[in-house]
Amino acid sequence: QQRNAETLTKLATLYESVSDALLYLGERPEGHRAVLQAIQLREQAAAANPGSPATRKSLAIAYFSASRLKVDLGDYDEALRLNELCLKEFDRIYQAEPGNKAARYNVALALKSLASLQSQKGRYQEAAESSRRAIELDQLAVKANPDDAPALLDLAIDYSTLGNAEENLGDLEGALHEYDRSRELREQLYRRDTNNSRLKDRVAYINRLQ
Numbered sequence: 001q002q003r004n005a006e007t008l009t010k011l012a013t014l015y016e017s018v019s020d021a022l023l024y025l026g027e028r029p030e031g032h033r034a035v036l037q038a039i040q041l042r043e044q045a046a047a048a049n050p051g052s053p054a055t056r057k058s059l060a061i062a063y064f065s066a067s068r069l070k071v072d073l074g075d076y077d078e079a080l081r082l083n084e085l086c087l088k089e090f091d092r093i094y095q096a097e098p099g100n101k102a103a104r105y106n107v108a109l110a111l112k113s114l115a116s117l118q119s120q121k122g123r124y125q126e127a128a129e130s131s132r133r134a135i136e137l138d139q140l141a142v143k144a145n146p147d148d149a150p151a152l153l154d155l156a157i158d159y160s161t162l163g164n165a166e167e168n169l170g171d172l173e174g175a176l177h178e179y180d181r182s183r184e185l186r187e188q189l190y191r192r193d194t195n196n197s198r199l200k201d202r203v204a205y206i207n208r209l210q
Helices: 002-024 028-048 053-072 076-096 101-120 124-144 149-168 172-192
Strands: none
Touching: 002 028, 002 053, 028 053, 053 076, 053 101, 076 101, 101 124, 101 149, 124 149, 149 172
16 A cells, blocks of 8 residues: 555656646646645555655645645635645644644745635634644744744734734734734834845745645
């Protein structure tokens, strides 16, 4: 079964490379079909070797990438479904290794993306819940290293996302509190490095899976 999983993983990687080439050439529908084929292969690999964290992580990343492609295609319902599958896989890895910092980070990242999609679909209560959980995880990272600028920025973005959800739920006082917490962290980070424009307003997380 392990050998079968390895073969399926190699095939999935090949389809992902084909997808990258097609997307680079502007062939988005064909590129997306190749990504979906890669996901099917990675799902089969995970089923063949369920105890492999690396196999499950690759599946989670495939779900995440496909979710972002669905956003580009305007299919937010499917993007949400894929993001939820991504979170489920990352969660499984983190629960098995609660001390794994990269696993914790990836769960928080999946939650950020999920909260954003939930907000775009008007599911603000769910977005608030996803953001609160991301906050809990990112606070652990900051507690472990208070000078970690990326961790602080992650937390600042969590506060902003939660503030947006609470604003849309009509909790203006709660929203203002979260926006203030986000602003304070961003200003703190910018004062540390005024030449770093990424610390001024960085919102792109797509390529930050660890």
